Amino acid sequence: MTTTLAPPERPSAVSERHLARSSAARQRRGARVKLWAGAFCTALVALPVALAGLLPLADPNTQDLSRRRLPPLTDGHLFGTDQLGRDLLSRLLHGGQVSLTVGVLAVVVSGLIGIAAGSAAGYFGGWIDTVVSRLLEAQLALPLLMMLLLVVALFGPSVTVITCVIAVAQWPEVARLTRSLVLVEREKPYVAAARLLGLRGWSVLARHIVPNVLRPASLVVLLLLAQAVLLESALSFLGAGPQRPFATWGRIISDGQDYITTSWWLVTLPGLVIALLVVGVNLLGDGLRDRVRTHKPAKGV
Amino acid sequence: MSRYLARRLGQSLLTVFLTVSTVFVLVRLAPGDPAAAYAGPTATSADLARIREEFGLGEPLITQYGIFLRDLLTGDLGTSYSFHSSALDVVLERMPYTITLSVAAIAVTVAVAVPLGVWMARRADTKRELGANVLTIAGQSMPDFWTGVMLLTVFAVLLPVLPASGFTSWSGLILPTVTVAILQLALVSRLVRREMTTALASPYITVARSRGVSERALTWRYALANSAVPLVTAVGTRFAALLNGVVVVEVVFGWPGVGSLVVRALETRDYPLIQATVLVTATLAILVQLLVDLAYPLLDPRVRLGKAA
Numbered sequence: 270m271t272t273t274l275a276p277p278e279r280p281s282a283v284s285e286r287h288l289a290r291s292s293a294a295r296q297r298r299g300a301r302v303k304l305w306a307g308a309f310c311t312a313l314v315a316l317p318v319a320l321a322g323l324l325p326l327a328d329p330n331t332q333d334l335s336r337r338r339l340p341p342l343t344d345g346h347l348f349g350t351d352q353l354g355r356d357l358l359s360r361l362l363h364g365g366q367v368s369l370t371v372g373v374l375a376v377v378v379s380g381l382i383g384i385a386a387g388s389a390a391g392y393f394g395g396w397i398d399t400v401v402s403r404l405l406e407a408q409l410a411l412p413l414l415m416m417l418l419l420v421v422a423l424f425g426p427s428v429t430v431i432t433c434v435i436a437v438a439q440w441p442e443v444a445r446l447t448r449s450l451v452l453v454e455r456e457k458p459y460v461a462a463a464r465l466l467g468l469r470g471w472s473v474l475a476r477h478i479v480p481n482v483l484r485p486a487s488l489v490v491l492l493l494l495a496q497a498v499l500l501e502s503a504l505s506f507l508g509a510g511p512q513r514p515f516a517t518w519g520r521i522i523s524d525g526q527d528y529i530t531t532s533w534w535l536v537t538l539p540g541l542v543i544a545l546l547v548v549g550v551n552l553l554g555d556g557l558r559d560r561v562r563t564h565k566p567a568k569g570v
Numbered sequence: 571m572s573r574y575l576a577r578r579l580g581q582s583l584l585t586v587f588l589t590v591s592t593v594f595v596l597v598r599l600a601p602g603d604p605a606a607a608y609a610g611p612t613a614t615s616a617d618l619a620r621i622r623e624e625f626g627l628g629e630p631l632i633t634q635y636g637i638f639l640r641d642l643l644t645g646d647l648g649t650s651y652s653f654h655s656s657a658l659d660v661v662l663e664r665m666p667y668t669i670t671l672s673v674a675a676i677a678v679t680v681a682v683a684v685p686l687g688v689w690m691a692r693r694a695d696t697k698r699e700l701g702a703n704v705l706t707i708a709g710q711s712m713p714d715f716w717t718g719v720m721l722l723t724v725f726a727v728l729l730p731v732l733p734a735s736g737f738t739s740w741s742g743l744i745l746p747t748v749t750v751a752i753l754q755l756a757l758v759s760r761l762v763r764r765e766m767t768t769a770l771a772s773p774y775i776t777v778a779r780s781r782g783v784s785e786r787a788l789t790w791r792y793a794l795a796n797s798a799v800p801l802v803t804a805v806g807t808r809f810a811a812l813l814n815g816v817v818v819v820e821v822v823f824g825w826p827g828v829g830s831l832v833v834r835a836l837e838t839r840d841y842p843l844i845q846a847t848v849l850v851t852a853t854l855a856i857l858v859q860l861l862v863d864l865a866y867p868l869l870d871p872r873v874r875l876g877k878a879a
Binding site for chain 2: 423502503522
């Protein structure tokens with residue numbers, strides 16, 4: 270006959286209230302607030318931008334000199350019109366499509382370069398590591414924005430060039446993170462096992478190590494996207510942004526600068542749109558990172 | 571120590587050399603004729619040919635590069651096409667303004683971010699800390715040129731209390747400094763918070779507390795001193811990045827620094843000026859990083875230069 274020993278019922282000194290006030294619970298709540306607020310801000314900008322073609326908006330490039338610089342909320346122009354009578358909201362949404370495309374593509378490209386270079390440097394060490402690490406260090410010292418302007422001046426401000434330029438500016442962050450993750454990962458038993466099974470270096474790296482570092486490495490993606498959007502807007506503010514098919518956000522702000530005293534909305538609203546999107550993406554990225562950090566110990570137990 | 575220094579200096583020189591060489595090739599691949607920019611719109615083709623001859627622009631790229639390297643060794647970076655004087659002098663003349671702005675911005679950032687980060691570490695995971703965190707993220711998320719234009723409009727146009735642009739008096743430094751600092755605040759304060767949270771939870775803090783050391787001394791003398799190395803690294807890196815990175819803010823505020831110079835040099839295809847700017851800023855940024863590395867043993871006696879990996 271077996272008897273199960275039930276744990277004795279004892280009143281616990283730790284009540285629900287204590288648990289709710291614990292630092293872990295607070296961290297989880299903070300992360301949740303950030304995630305929701307971030308998702309809300311991002312969606313508020315990204316959804317209209319994505320649907321710009323479907324919304325009932327005036328054409329972003331139709332000029333009407335008789336309706337110049339109308340303030341917001343007049344004649345069906347929600348954000349008013351610019352110095353050439355173009356609908357500002359429509360320009361922002363269509364320009365945003367270009368900005369966001371550049372941002373997302375740049376992050377994808379820099380992620381690919383960064384993960385390839387970082388994992389190779391971390392796994393193989395030796396001269397590959399030396400070269401990659403030196404490159405990372407050198408890029409810290411480079412006058413980056415000057416070089417970016419130079420390259421754009423050289424190859425012209427097309428979407429492809431600007432995407433590549435931003436990707437080159439951002440790959441060190443991914444590479445450094447991936448390298449440090451791979452350095453830890455390659456000492457683990459499963460790597461030794463894979464090697465014993467006769468896999469060569471590259472296949473161990475690509476089939477066993479990289480899938481394991483992909484998740485932690487991808488946490489920086491959202492933060493990089495925020496930076497990429499800001500960098501693109503800075504370039505286009507300096508006149509080195511894409512012009513076709515639509516002017517992007519930085520360009521719209523630099524065009525509106527001359528009218529700042531008479532038509533505040535031409536600079537204020539585009540800036541708020543950028544800030545709202547970047548705040549959203551940053552908060553999302555931050556919340557995601559916090560959540561993973563608080564979840565981590567639970568996974569190890 | 572001296573071997574470490576020699577190796578680091580060698581690496582730095584190599585980095586500067588590679589950077590300058592890359593720029594040399596890049597500018598010469600770029601479309602646009604510097605001779606036409608130099609001579610102005612009224613120049614005849616004979617003038618252009620003469621100018622090309624004079625600057626050696628007709629030579630093959632490799633010959634131009636050889637001449638460039640030979641001159642570089644003697645400290646001659648060529649004559650600026652648009653300023654008609656030594657490119658190095660033009661850059662060095664502008665450099666103090668960029669350094670002033672960067673130093674002021676870093677000083678303001680540290681002065682605000684360190685107390686803020688310490689406060690955030692002590693109030694970790696409270697609602698107020700979350701609010702401060704979100705605020706600094708918002709500051710980091712605003713495009714710097716936009717922040718600049720908005721500050722200008724409010725404090726120089728609507729309430730004319732500060733000068734709008736250029737460097738006429740020291741008060742002209744305020745707006746650009748604030749613009750740059752807002753962007754840097756989040757990075758530094760978050761770093762301080764992270765380091766301080768770890769430090770405040772370490773055993774030596776508990777030991778010191780049990781010996782009766784006051785909370786104030788615990789925070790500022792014990793925990794902060796142990797967070798100094800990562801903090802100095804981050805501030806040094808940010809400073810080096812600012813020396814090259816205040817381009818946009820300089821353009822917005824008409825600040826007479828290197829950033830607005832380089833934008834102009836790019837427009838006029840002023841090869842020597844572009845090269846000189848890149849050389850000077852890269853050298854300066856690398857020097858700052860080197861100084862930061864050399865400062866480690868002063869901050870933390872456990873660090874021995876050149877010994878660790």
